[in-house]
Amino acid sequence: MxxxxxxxxxxxxxxxxxxxxxxxxxxxxxxxxxxxxxxxxxxxxxxxxxxxxxxxxxxxxxxxxxxxxxxxxxxxxxxxxxxxxxxxxxxxxxxxxxxxxxxxxxxxxxxxxxxxxxxxxxxxxxxxxxxxxxxxxxxxxxxxxxxxxxxxxxxxxxxxxxxxxxxxxxxxxxxxxxxxxxxxxxxxxxxSEKDKDAKKRLAALKKIIKEEEVHTLFHPIVKLPEYKIVGYEALSRGPGQGEFERPDKLFKAAYQSNLIIELDRLCRKKALAAARDIAPKRMLFLNVEPESVNDPDLRQIAASTLLLDSKLTPDQIVLEITERSAIIDFSAFRSILEYFRALGFKIAIDDAGAGYATLQSIIELKPDFLKIDMSLIRDIDTDNIKQQLVKALQGFGHETGVKVIAEGIETKAELRTLLDIGIDFGQGFVFAYPSEPFPKIRKDILSKLPKKS
The missing domain is CATH 3.30.70.270 (Reverse transcriptase/Diguanylate cyclase domain)
Structure with a gap:
């Protein structure tokens, strides 16, 4: 014993x-x-x-x-x-x-x-x-x-x-x-039940990556208050009718299995292929995990066959940095992003207000776009604290030249409040649902959307 x-x-x-x-x-x-x-x-x-x-x-x-x-x-x-x-x-x-x-x-x-x-x-x-x-x-x-x-x-x-x-x-x-x-x-x-679960998930994830069982949906980014589509975010989805159809489950399993770079690489490949017919001058917001910034495949994106074969140019692509994990070395991270900026790419920080050290990310990375997390947008029309926080972020954006995008707008009341605050861009189900290839603003809602007061 x-x-x-x-x-x-x-x-x-x-x-x-x-x-x-x-x-x-x-x-x-x-x-x-x-x-x-x-x-x-x-x-x-x-x-x-x-x-x-x-x-x-x-x-x-x-x-x-x-x-x-x-x-x-x-x-x-x-x-x-x-x-x-x-x-x-x-x-x-x-x-x-x-x-x-x-x-x-x-x-x-x-x-x-x-x-x-x-x-x-x-x-x-x-x-x-x-x-x-x-x-x-x-x-x-x-x-x-x-x-x-x-x-x-x-x-x-x-x-x-x-x-x-x-x-x-x-x-x-x-x-x-x-x-x-x-x-x-x-x-x-x-x-042991946890270990069995982990092995089962790992096998399923490896199969998805090997057989490239990922597809891309697009969600419009809308200029406010004109309600003009200026770009699309590429949203990755796993195989349907299963746990990994949901991207949060897919990426969580990839992080746990140390396969995040392989999965991110696949999602990027699928997104670029699906976006080859995007309308001229419209931006493509491409999600990038912090761990993937050092991926040689990403660093070669400007010369990649996928990009060359499409109608996309680097100045149309916005690298959207997700914050599912923390950025450890901001100095090194910033230098890599400067390399992409020199090639013409723009940078966005995703989920502002919800991820790891978002304020530090904004200060250190100096993004072109700041996407406010849906947790701050939900019911903002009835929540004064959220209104003040979003006003502060929008004010910061205007002073620094950072364009602010409100994510997850679902109701006309939320949209009306964001218009009053002066938010530059919006994204959410109130405009359109993610789909392929490139959804337009819903006809049944376009005439009913609020105007800036």
Whole structure:
């Protein structure tokens, strides 16, 4: 036995004794966020089940361990997610879970829930195939409920992996050791589920890249208040009817698998091929991940066959720097962008107000375009704080010569507010939906769009 295992087991034994001896300790072992008991408070229940049935089943639901919710959004948002999952699990008791099953947390302020499964009614003992069915059911229920409850940006950071283990009681082995072991087994099973998921995603992603199963949609950039299309953003989509159709899922998997440069290269290739018939003088906004700026393939774009074969010239292309990951060395990054500027390309910073260190990016990179993230545009007509923030960004743009684009405009009320603020350009469903090859402003909405007051 490892030294740390021995120390942990000793603390379990001492904690079990304390819980039995000091009843006033119990209230300290309930998680303050979820209100759930922690495992030490269930030791008596587990012992009784083992004495009566010689067996107990345990599920470990590992939540957000492999994401960065607390790091990015803070502990309050993390607590909100944990409370939400606790509510979901409690709602499953009597449905997906049996009424006698007990929901708990592994430890106070932790990220793992433990479910103590009551003895089976129709058979003498639990079977592995039974646990597998329960695991799949619980995972699906949690993910579906969280998707419907969390903001989309936050849901993208969510992760849930369910592990299971069966404890067959052995009277010759110390009870606390058996509990410790079964918990370790369930946690290990949870980790293996994550590994299986990662391998499956990696195989799917490699297939998409190898077989070039990516296509491009275009979304118009509209000059305000004239409602004139001045360019299009190229939006990459994976194969339809699957998880990777959504670009956020596609790029998240690419980052996790260290395939971001390969995927970005493919998306760029597809976008340039699809945009070869773009109208003269209209710009093409081409998304570029920070990691791809050093890609030799990107640096050779001005001389690439795709660009030469199309009607595009470098001065029509805007390299839109996404901020899905942080820029580490601004000095080196800026020098590379200057190389592209010298060739005639323009630079845009995407998702201003939502990504990593956006203000520093604006200062350091001196973009030609600044795209305001949709989170600042959503319901701006009723939110004075958002209005003031967008006014400040627009004022900065006018003073520095940076053209400001408001992304994600969905309603005429939002558009009217942005017109009053004086925003230069807009993009969103209020004008058109992404499509191929080059959508126009919707005829059913063009005559109804608000004019600048």
């Amino acid at each position: 490892k030294k740390e295992d021995s120390t942990t087991l000793k603390s379990w034994i001492e904690l079990n004794k304390l819980v039995k001896e000091k009843k006033n300790l119990e209230e300290l072992l309930y998680d303050r966020v979820t209100g759930l008991p922690t495992i030490p408070l269930l030791l008596k229940d587990i012992e009784e089940i083992l004495q009566n049935n010689n067996q107990v089943g345990l599920l470990c639901v590992d939540v957000v361990k492999y994401s960065r919710i607390e790091e990015i959004y803070g502990f309050k948002i993390f607590d909100k997610v944990m409370a939400m999952v606790a509510d979901i699990l409690n709602s499953l008791v009597g449905g997906a879970l049996r009424g006698a099953d007990i929901i708990s947390q592994l430890m106070i302020s932790g990220n793992t829930f433990a479910i103590l499964l009551s003895p089976p009614r129709k058979q003498s003992e639990l079977r592995e195939e039974d646990l597998l069915k329960i695991k799949k059911r619980i995972n699906s229920k949690i993910t579906d409920a969280i998707r419907d409850s969390l903001d989309y940006a936050l849901f993208k950071k969510f992760g849930c992996y369910v592990g299971s283990a069966i404890l067959n009681y052995d009277k010759e082995i110390r009870f606390e050791r058996q509990i410790y072991t079964v918990l370790e087994d369930a946690l290990q099973d949870s980790a």
